[in-house]
Amino acid sequence: MSKYKIGLFGFGCVGKGLYETLTTNNDLDAEIVKICVKNRDKDRSPISKDKFIYDPEEILNDENINIVVELIDDAKAAFDIVKKSLEKGKAVVSANKKMVAENLPELIELQQKYNTPLLYEGAVCGSIPVIRNLNDYYASEQITEVKGIFNGSSNYILTKLFQEGQSYAEALKEAQDNGFAETDPTLDVGGFDPKFKLSIVIQHAFGIAVHPENIFNWGIQNISDQDIEFAKERDLKIKLVAKASTIDDQISLLVAPHYIDSDNPLYHVENEFNCVLINGKYASEQTLIGKGAGSLPTGLAVLADVASLTKDYSYNYNESRPLTITEGASEVYLRFDDVNDIDLSLFESISEKFIGQKHGYLIGKIELSDLKNILKEADHKVNVVFTSGKDAEIEVSKLTYSYA
Template structure:
C-alpha cells in the first residue's frame, strides 16, 4: 500500500499554478478522501529561474522532461502545457513510461484521443481529461459514469465562453462584434488571436470529445460541420428577438439509426429554452437520454481555478485507482463503428433572411422554390427597406433535410429578384 502520491506537473501557467494552489490549500481534504498525502514532486517549465508567486520550492522546477519520467517516485503526470505537438509527445512519453496522465488539453484529445487512449490501455495506465471540455463542469465524468447505463441520443450546448460572452454583449449591451471582442480580450476571455474561438474551431474540438463519449464511437474533427460568428449579419440578433429567439454559437451532436451528425454554428434557440439564458463566459450542455430524459449541466467554462478544479478531480480519481491497484483497467475502445449521416438524413428547421427587390410576384416566386424542394414554411414575414425598393423576407421552415436547405440556397442565389441570402440559421430546441 502506497503511503503517498507524487505528481509530475508539466506546465505552470494559468491552469498549472491553479492546480498547485488547490493541492496546497486542500491537503487536509485530499488526505481525508484518499488516506495519503498528494504532493507535487517536480514541475516542468521553460524557464527554471523565472520568479513565481508560489509556495513550491524553487528546486522542484526543471526544464528536463526526462528528469520527471525517469523518477520512479513520481506516480502520476499532470499535463497542462497547452498546444498540440509538445503536449502530445509528453503524454505519449509518460504513458510509455508507465505513468498515468491527467490532461486539460482539448486540442490533443480531439485530434489524437483514440490513439492516446489505446496507448494508455496498452501500457495499463489511466488517461483522464475531464478539464478538456467545459472548464469546471463535470461533463466527461457524467457521460462516462453517471449516464453510463443510459443511451444518449443527442446533446447540444454552449461550449465556448469567449463567443458566448461576445454574443451576450452584442444582444444585451447592443455592442458591435468588434467592441464585444475587444472587451473579451481585455478581460482575458479571448486570446490575442481569437480565430479558434470565433471561427468555431475550439467548440468543434470539444464536440468531437463529447460526441465520441456520448455515442461510444470514433468521431473525427472532419466530421464536424463548422460555422463561426462571422456568419452573423447586422440586424440578425434583433430579428431573432422579434421572433422570440436568441442566437447562440452552439455545438450539437445527434445519433440515430442513420448515423451521427455533429455541428458547431450560430443557431436560434427559443427564448424559453434554458440555453437561451446562458450568458457571458458561462457554458452549458443539454443532454438527451432515452431513460433520464433531458438534463442540463451549467457552470464556468474557463478560468484558472474552475479548470484546475476539474484537473484536480481527475487527479483524485487517478490516485484512487493507483491506491486500489486498478489503474489502466477501464477499456476505452469504442462500442460502435463510425457512421456519419448524409445531408439527406440531417433534419432541422431553418431561418432564412433574404434581401429581394420589392416587386409584385417576388414572394410567390420564392415560395415556389421552397415548394419545389418539398419544404413547407412555418413563418413568412416581409420587412421593407427604408429605400422602399428592396425588402427582407424572413422564412422559417418546418423540418427539412440539410440537402433540401442547400438546394434552396442554391436556387435562391440564382434567382434574379434575389439580391442576396443575407443569413441562415438552424432553429434548435423546439
C-alpha cells in the first residue's frame, strides 16, 4: 500500500497526464485512490470504474487521503475544494491558474493558518519549473524583470501563421485538434491565461500580490495579414508576451503581442513551447524553455508537485517589496481600419504613419491608460503590437522605411 493517497478532482487533459505519468513512475510512493468527476456516462476505460466518484465530500471527508489534486475548469468550485482541503489538513496540488491568481492572498493565509501546503507549479507554463526556481534558486536574487511566452496555445497559433502561412482560423482549429487550445479559446488567445500566470509569478518574483484585473491584457485575436506582413518585411515575429518590469520602486505589468527581433531569445521559441526570461541584479538574464501545453508536460508538473509534498516541501512567501504599479508610456504599432477612429492627440510622439485605402498604421509612444481608451473605443477595428528588443524597448521605426 502506498504511503501517500491522492484524491483527484477532474479527469480532463491534465488529469489524464497526471495519471499516466504517475502510474508509469515506479519511484514515487503515491497512488490515486479516488477520482471525482461530473459526467457519469463518459467512458473512462481502461481505468477501473471503482476509482470514479461523483460527490466531492467522498474525497474531502476521507481521512486516508492525504493529498488532494485539483484539476477542474471551474475556478469558483476549485477554490471551494482547495479551501476545504486545507482546512481539513490535506496537502493540495492545483493547476488552476485562474483560481490561484484570483485568490492567492487568501490561499497564503489558509496555508499559514492550517500549516498545510498548497503547490501549483502546473498552473504556470506547463513543464517549466518557474515557481520552484523563483522560490528557491532566485530567493537571494534581486529580480528586476520577468517576461516571456506564458501561453503555449497562442504561441502555437502564431507559429502556424508565420511559418506555414495558415489563416488564424486554420491555426486555431489545429491547436484545438491537438489539445493545445480549448473549444472556447478566449482565455488563451485573448491574453487572459498568461495574465493569470503573470499574477502568480509576480507574487514569487517580487513578493507583491497583484489581482489579475489590475494587469492589462490584449490578445492575438485581432492580428491581421497586414500585421504579419509588416513583421515579415522587417525580419520580426509577433509573440504574445507577459511582462513585469521594475524601475526603482515602480513596476509595470502587461500581457500583449510584441514585435520580436532575431536577437531576442523569444524569437526562436515556437509551437506549444513557453519561454521565461528572468532578469536580476546578480545573474543578469536567465532563460527557461519548455513545453507549455499538453497532457503529459503539464501532468509532469503536477506530478513534480506531488513528489515535493512527499518530501514536506512548501513555498516560502517573501515579504512585499515597496513597489507601486505604474502605467508608463510605451512605443507601439497601432493598425487601424479608419484613422478617424483614433485620437492622435493621445500620442506623445509619432515616428511613422501610413494611411492606405483599406487600412493604416502608426508607430508612436503613448501612455498605457490612453492606449486602453483607444482600444476600448475602436474595439475590433484596431490592433496593437508593442515593440520590444532583448533587454529594452526598441523603436520599430529604426528598422523600417517610410511610405510616401
